[in-house]
Amino acid sequence: MHNKIVIGLFALAAFFALPVLLPFAASQAQQSPFSAAAPRIDGFDVEPVAQPAPGNELAFTLYGSPGGTAAVQIGGATGGVALVETEAGVYEGTYTIRKRDKITVTSTATANLRLGNRVASAILDEPLVGRASARRPAPPALSAAAPKIDRFDVDPPARLAAGEELFLTLSGSPGGKASARITGVKGKLVLNEIRTGVYEGKYIIKNRDRIAADAVVMGTLRVGDQ
Secondary structure: OOEEEEEEOOOOHHHOOOOOOOOOOOEEEOOOOOOOOOOOEEEEEEEOEOOOOOOOEEEEEEEEOOOOEEEEEEOOOOOOEEEEEEEOOEEEEEEEOOOOOOOOOOOOEEEEEEEOOEEEEEEOOOOOEOOHHHOOOOOHHHHHHOOOEEEEEEEOOOOOOOOOEEEEEEEEOOOOEEEEEEOOOOOOEEEEEEEOOEEEEEEEOOOOOOOOOOOEEEEEEEOOOO
């Protein structure tokens, strides 16, 4: 079970806060004063398949630091997929399922983004096969601890133009994984827990985005299996 809240981009003008983006995943790298800046991953998304049958394709999108090298390793797959930077900070790639692959509803995927000798990693938090119906049900003992969203704010720019930034803040149950989807934007954005129960993130509008003034933004908070 996910706790979700849906809002319009310009519906919460009186309640917007100014969030600060923090990295989604810890950077794994050698420590050196000459190393490139630590890469960051802002979002990692997949278009799942209805069935993991040979010939079906998994389409991945990663948002993060521009100018890097990105790749995805898929649980149960006999190969990986390199992501191509189609726009600054946007990496995309498709994996065609093979006969030898053992991809199931419980398989996941890991993305790596490299800048110089430093690497950031992110694990996909949604299924490769199907949508919500493919998720395993929450154990009965966790039912009483369903996550809660208390508030979800979006601070839009004056113009919805390429290069402008959207700031998102979600407040709710602590220790979870928060994300957001914006109508007109491909993929999912990661919101990071910058303090207990407060998740923040930002999105830089791309040339290909089609965000309307009344676009809907949906926030999701996942705690454990709920």
